[in-house]
Amino acid sequence: MSGKLIDGTAIGKEIRLEIKDRVSNLLDNGCKPGLAVVLVGDNQASRTYVKNKQKSSVEVGMKSELIELPSTVSEEELLGHISKLNKDNSINGILVQLPLPKHIDENKVISAIDPEKDVDVFHPVNVGKMIIGQQAFLSCTPYGIIKLLERTGTEIKGKHAVIVGRSNIVGKPMGQLLLQRDATVTYCHSKTENLASYTQDADILIVAIGKTKFIDAEHIKEGAVVIDVGMNRDENGKLCGDVDFTSVKEKAAAITPVPGGVGPMTITMLLKNTLHSAEKAYEKGNCSQ
């Protein structure tokens, strides 16, 4: 079987058009959704990602605000910016780009964001609500992956989903969203013994471990759907995933490429959550231009 490509750029575009329509409804009513991105320091990769997020939010008609702070900024000053954004009616979503410099406590900063504006879904209250199925916003990367599975007609119910990686922002929430959709979920990670024995049984394999070509054709069951969340740079600086795409695509029923797979969907879901937040604010009479 020759693997079918899951085109995250194209699926993301479709969803962004739907978002744009709903943004334009809000605009007609005097409410412009606003996303604030806080970038600390001068990490080049972070800067590129943030630019991408800004460009995408403007494309769907949102306001984009960038708060750029030097790597020497104090925790107190950063918290001050967040407090201001929390109170700002023109801002519906706040994202603090991670990682933060070592002298700043990431958990403290994330917890300072108003959960109603936490469109990234990193706040412990939102993560908890999501896991018990009470949350309006869903984690951007896992939610984007659910959309990829849905829009490619991949059955989730009753299937064995194997997650490789257990981060708080991808692996853990991913498993929970799949569980809510009636998959049988196995979590694997860097300490799992005999990893292939689990991955070879996966109908849906999600890989988010952060190691280039960590998964090859040997790990795959014929006809599996393979989702590659990896964002690694190879020796030439080229972006590549955690899956050996060339060999795995021959065995998989469908596979996401890197770039052009999960990445664009993460940003799309960030926009969707920001739209959601603005719609809620509008209903409460709290959305301004």
Ligand SMILES: Nc1nc(=O)c2c([nH]1)NC[C@@H]1CN(c3ccc(C(=O)N[C@@H](CCC(=O)O)C(=O)O)cc3)C=[N+]21
């Ligand atoms: N608070 C916070 N929220 C995040 O969501 C967050 C973060 N911090 N820190 C860093 C990671 C990384 N991340 C990416 C999102 C999209 C692409 C993306 O769109 N990638 C393109 C390619 C981009 C390129 O060519 O460099 C693609 O896969 O096609 C990449 C990386 C979000 N992150």
